[in-house]
Amino acid sequence: MNAPPLARADRWLALALAVATTVVVAVTAQQLGFTRDEGYYFKAGELHWNWLRELFAHPGAALSTAGIDRGWSYNHEHPALLKTLFAWSYGLADVLGLSGTDGALQAHDALRFPAWCFAGLSVALTFLLARTLLPRRAALLAALLWLSLPHPFWHMHVACFDVGVTAAHTWLVLAWLRWRHTTKGALLIGVLFGLAAAVKHNVLLVPAILVVHWLLTEAEPVRAEASGWRLPRLPLAFFSLAVVGPLVFLVSWPWLWPDPLVRVGQYLGYHLHHEHYPILYFGKLWTHPPFPIDFPFVMSAVTIPLGALTLMLLGVVLAAVSVARAARTPQGSASLLLLLNAFVPFVLIALPSTPIFGGTKHWMNGLPFLCVLAAGALEEACVRLTAIGARGARSAFVVLALLIVVPGFWISARVWPYGLGSYNELMGFTRGAANVGMQRTFWGYEPRAALPLIDARTPKGGRIHFGDTNQDSWRRYQRDGLLRSDIGWSGTVRGAAVASVQPQGEFKQQWLDVWNEWGDRSPDVVLHADGVPVATITFKETAAP
């Protein structure tokens, strides 16, 4: 039987959470520079928009192999759903006059807008998932917990896929939990899996999790009968996952169309043999496997605010107890589903051969499930308080929820917009993380706050050495009027008039190049999180106008 329908108030509350989150993210994104990957996805969005226009104008040309490759072969290491939405948002904002010199938006805002909506969606979905299992107040706590986590909150702002795939993972589990027992529901699960896979590859193993969940909670045991072995009847949802999902995935991604099998193979092959990027972890710069298996667990333990972390752990213990007692009861089944979906992303990254770059984002899709478990733990505690006749149990829930949720927002606010460098109370925040040699930044998004100064002080025609910020981001800054258009690009400090570099980890050599090439150890600006440098801006002395 499916879960009962959600109350109207819950649907409105989910919508309100989604809209509010999108607005908050849109407002706070204005300080955030462009990450390396956004440079690529912005460009992909523009190319995809050009193809969509061609599709309407000259469908034959657009749908030819050459036409498809023109529009879709760039950045084909990631599937197309979000990039297609970036394209639509970018294109429609342009067509409707919302972006550009006269518009209210800049092109990068339009490109990022779908990601902000997915941020809102992820909060709403966390609420809905929790509401399926818990009272409204606990569901609200789960959603706010997810929103308050500093690293996920930061990732909600950028036109990348990590929060998107978290939302996708959550919608898939929500659909499984609510609708797997009906034919319509089973088909919907297949469609949602296809769409989830079209966001990012992280969800490709979710069907396996669902199979394990079914085997442990619902599958009838294999029985010997007179007519032979009687196997358990497979849920229709599995066929849907196996057939409908891949079809939706294929339809969503034009690049696959000319040669689906070969191109899917190329796509998967890329991720099975992904290159390794350096990551600074307790003073050691990890560049190649075997990577430490504790990485995702310890990084979570030092980046999730302590109150939330503790509640998550309590939730995990409660769920484990529930599963151990009776996995085949509704409560045990739901607990197991949450536990599996929370931990598989961690375990995948913990494998010593899995690349560990990207800070905490690659197992972020497990966190909403931990938030639901956490909220369940506080709910359970307050229910027990009520049962023993303690006065004010309801108030206690509200007060404790606030005490748990507020630190996350506080930590984000303290280091904003450098949320990738946020660490929790156990680590002594960002300064403590610097002391023990943890990664404070990556992705080259840091210099945006200094762009007005760079504009003001760089001589006409001078070039900028942009450190880890990539060339596509430099172009986007210029096209969106955030950086003077005459400021050229310099791949090295030598020949540049201004250098923006990240004095940390693998980027430190560029910072030393400034010292050695220019003999200048006085940066003009140090951008910092809690006093910990994330980027230095230095103008070459002779280059000052």
Next chain:
Amino acid sequence: MTDRAVATALLAPLLLALALSWSRLLGAGCHVPHDGDYFEARRVLEAQRFTRGTDALAVLPPWSLRPFTVLGDLEPISGDALADQPLQRYARLFVLVEPDAEDDHDALVARLGAPAAVEQVGRVVVERWDLPPPSVTFDFRARLAEATVTLGRERCDQPVRGGVGCGGDRRLRVTREWLLVSENADDAVWSRPPPRGQTLEIAWDAVPLGEALLVRAGFTRDGADRARAPVRVTVWADDVEVGRVVREPAFAFTTSRLDTHALLGTSARVRFVVDTDDAEGADFAWDAIAVGGGP
């Protein structure tokens, strides 16, 4: 379990965590210095007649770069392993101490004792240690331009920024520069080890010798990853082997003391001979001074 026991088991750790969380959050704000604190710190240094070259300035924690916007022209030395650095070049050591530098600061106090002067300016503290009078008889790093560099039999005399290059291989050079031999860089002499069987020699004539040579040496992080054998720096005074500094592949820029007491007061041609069995091209650097007495 009873309801009471479950409620206690859930709420006790949570309340403990929240107490720790909020106490740390409320205290964290005052750990970040204001920009103005660094200008005030500069005024303190000027009031104490800080003299560039004669006095040393360091910043703790070593990763802090904000002070450099105001103090960078005072040529701060590296704050990394400050408690282990040779300080014989300097008359006084000034240290700008930010919050969260307790470990480094405690190590420094353990070595040098309490500072002679302490002045709090905003959220930073400027401390001064009066060191024994400078006792450097020869600073090899500072006088690198006077050195003769040879790779095997070939003279390295191609001018490059900060030193000389050897032959056609631009990677083999001997230069003075800031290098990542420590976490936040040190001013040192870059000298990648030559191929196995060859030696890289850096020599100075008429070096006044004191009681010892202090040689800091080590790999960069990349160099330590790449090297498969130790690098040896053998130091000669004329034809006498003064000592050998051997560094296993590791990311540590540590100091070795080579005794030259027997040569005290003499002058000699001092040669640093770098070689390795299997660390060719690994990023390696050193810094050396002759200290104590002298002619």
